[in-house]
Amino acid sequence: MTSFDPSELTYDERGLIPAILQLKDSGTVIMLGYMNEATMKKTIEIGQAVFWSRSRQEVWHKGSTSGDFVNVHSITTDCDRDVVILKVSLAKDGICHTGASSCFITESGQDQVVELKA
Secondary structure (H helix, E strand, O other), X not given: OOOOOHHHOOOOOOOOEEEXXXXXXXXXXXXXXXXXXXXXXXXXXXXXXXXXXXXXXXXXXOOOOOOOOEEEEEEEEXXXXXXXXXXXXXXXXXXXXXXXXXOOXXXXXXXXXXXXXX
């Protein structure tokens, strides 16, 4: 496994980098969050996902209030080092604040999909 220095990632003008959460076993994308350098370092240190909440302007350790902790198994960067993918497993079944297993599912349990004609 190759390690990386979080200070070498490419953060946006707000100091954030998009973090895509993907289940390590199925490959299903379940969430998108944002990290800054400090939350990236904390994630690596504790092995659980820690984000920067853009709405609350504070550190957000996923699961600290709900118990829905996200265990991080690996972190991959894209070629520009401005997006990361976290391969994860969940401590419980839910990931979304709605209790759903993915943030990409509506309250009715349906995927939010727009079909495009090729």
